[in-house]
Amino acid sequence: MTFLKAAVIGLGVGEQHIEGFERHSACRVTVLCDIDHDRLAAVGARHPGRSLVSDPGQVLCDPNIDVVSIASYDDAHFQQVVTALEHGKHVFVEKPLCQTDVELDGIYRALLRHRGLRLSSNLPLRRVPRFLDLRARILSGAMGALYHVEGDYNYGRLHKITEGWRGALPSYSVMKGGGIHMVDLLLWFTGQRVTEVFAMGNRIASKGSQVRFDDMVVATLRFSGGAVGKVAANFGCVHPHFHRLSVYGTAGTFVNEPDGARYHFSRDPGDPVELVDNLHSGTDKGAGVAAFVNAILTGERPDVTEQDVFDAMSVCLAIDRSNVEGAPCAVHYREIG
Template structure:
């Protein structure tokens, strides 16, 4: 097989995507795009074989590609993903796929029209050795029946809202922009869809800045099997970035934190937890690309597939709706047709 011709739109975190593509033996990095001339120049020096473009439209329309990585600003993702799919390109996108439910629905419909194309999103926590180890323990029954799970996306980078590009996006969502990592992680670990959500939030930490949205949001989740979940997105916390996670099972409790995680297997007052020292986060920004490229080349299932992406997006859209209306919201979890799933494994 010939190498996949790949391009990257957006060279912030997208620079890491470019590194991953350039290092992969089945890919040829042939195009780069950024609106910032300095970023484009820096990337062009690092990847001299890739043609530089100053607009996503120019790259998509003017370059023969098999794979496009979309790592632009959040509000630009949907249009670029839809155009890439319409042109017959596989897409690996930074999260979120879109900022509006209607855009997510349009991407879903585009995938149905193009069943041979693959799409994934960079919810990279699935590739963390710490969480991959936890997933194996849960699937093996080490924790017993999971009955509650809590995930806190403690970003600790308020300046990203008050001084960065996020703060310039009207109604920027910390759930879609950050909490989606925990949404995907909770869905993956439980293996269950969420049926209903309740949510509330505030913008106290960023009060007085140019950012006028919520910098903190919390949601309660009712999973299909009765498991109860909690998910938070906290950009204003006064601590470094961390993904706090608590998984409560009938046989054990898992706690992720800085340093070793802890696995409690006894309720006794003098009980001591097992220290779990698998690396955390221990993952690069391009860690999901190899499994996605393998899915394109060999028809295998990537670590994050199309239904995973759409499920996490629908959960986050429902949380946003619950934040706005102040009432419980049912989660619609669309799934791609049987024809499309079979096409991926043909």
């Protein structure tokens, strides 16, 4: 059996990727990397027996590494992903994959040049039990034809942009950095592509801080099959972190609220609703990594394919473009094949 040697770049959330890689007996994380020397030392102490490297370039060019996890700051993703691909490495990258259409095109071309390599991103809401159940019901026809979907990414952690590294980046995007989770869910549930978006936003909640981008962005969506939708990335909300979701079909409705989730299969207010008792939380950041390793070794489908990553990014880029231009924007897709 092929044995994979892995490296993790960025040891904030990336620390959780270590265990994900090593859930498979044929994969071992041999190198840890972070530009923060103190963090590198601390994580290295918790995970002994690995090489500790502070230069990402050294890791990306290392011929002994087969697969790399990129969990660095968002503005470093593009160059690191391309460099990894050009040096023959499979890539698992934290969202967002990159920041601009030009960068997405660059990664697309690199991936086409190296068709034997795999690429995926961490979109763990696909593993939430109640969302897995909802998708199964949609596929079974129990919800009827979907005609309207809504997803709100209520971040509830304003300090992470007013004080943290995200707010220091002039090009940070709340849609690509957070709202992409809901965009991916809506694409996954509907099985349709978004053809057109119309977005607007504001930065009222973070006014007076270091933030130079909209901390709230909302967009309407037009789907290829006729459904419509709405997605919001609300980083300034006075509300605990939550993924609010509504899915409307011709035979049923699903609502995910902070006080619980429920299904409606009747328009009669006197009829009982079906309460959902499976978990909303319970996923971990390493689960998608484990599925990705298995895909490399067996050829099976990972949780999130290359096409899934590019499609979600394409929608988010169109939303950001629409927000800037103040007009509807078509979504430009890249076909992986």
